[in-house]
Amino acid sequence: MALSNSQYDQLMRTYELRQLDNEHRLRRHYENAYALIPELKEVDEHVSSLSIAQAKNLLEGDDSALGQLRERLSLLFARKKELLLAGGLPEDYLERQYACADCRDTGYIGGRKCHCLQSRQTLFAGPHYWKQCKDDAVVILSAYLSSPKTLP
Numbered sequence: 316m317a318l319s320n321s322q323y324d325q326l327m328r329t330y331e332l333r334q335l336d337n338e339h340r341l342r343r344h345y346e347n348a349y350a351l352i353p354e355l356k357e358v359d360e361h362v363s364s365l366s367i368a369q370a371k372n373l374l375e376g377d378d379s380a381l382g383q384l385r386e387r388l389s390l391l392f393a394r395k396k397e398l399l400l401a402g403g404l405p406e407d408y409l410e411r412q413y414a415c416a417d418c419r420d421t422g423y424i425g426g427r428k429c430h431c432l433q434s435r436q437t438l439f440a441g442p443h444y445w446k447q448c449k450d451d452a453v454v455i456l457s458a459y460l461s462s463p464k465t466l467p
């Protein structure tokens with residue numbers, strides 16, 4: 316059964332909220348990790364200044380800049396993982412966690428509906444949506460609790 320426009324909007328709102336929730340979680344993780352492991356912030360600052368400097372080199376025609384950047388960044392990223400683990404945090408603590416990695420929680424892949432959106436669409440019109448998509452309910456509730464105006 317096809318969804319009405321407003322049902323579709325409601326469903327897409329759950330995707331928006333999930334993305335917002337991801338964003339908030341990532342920000343909290345950064346704050347937490349920086350407070351716990353100050354060297355991590357230094358490594359991140361190093362990553363940005365290095366990227367800017369190498370971008371400049373690249374623009375100035377230094378073709379080896381990209382390869383050098385990749386090499387140095389991979390060392391810094393490895394250092395970040397070491398620091399996270401040494402600080403008792405998971406090594407992917409500062410990476411985005413997607414409920415659906417295929418569409419990165421957007422519902423679409425290159426303009427086509429992702430499988431997660433297709434299955435949600437089928438479920439959404441039925442009576443057991445919230446039971447079967449418990450994660451959506453949790454995300455919406457937490458978004459509501461942090462900002463009541465975002466409730467779909």
Ligand SMILES: [Zn+2]
Pocket residue numbers: 415416417418419420421422423429430431432
């Ligand atoms: Zn998906």
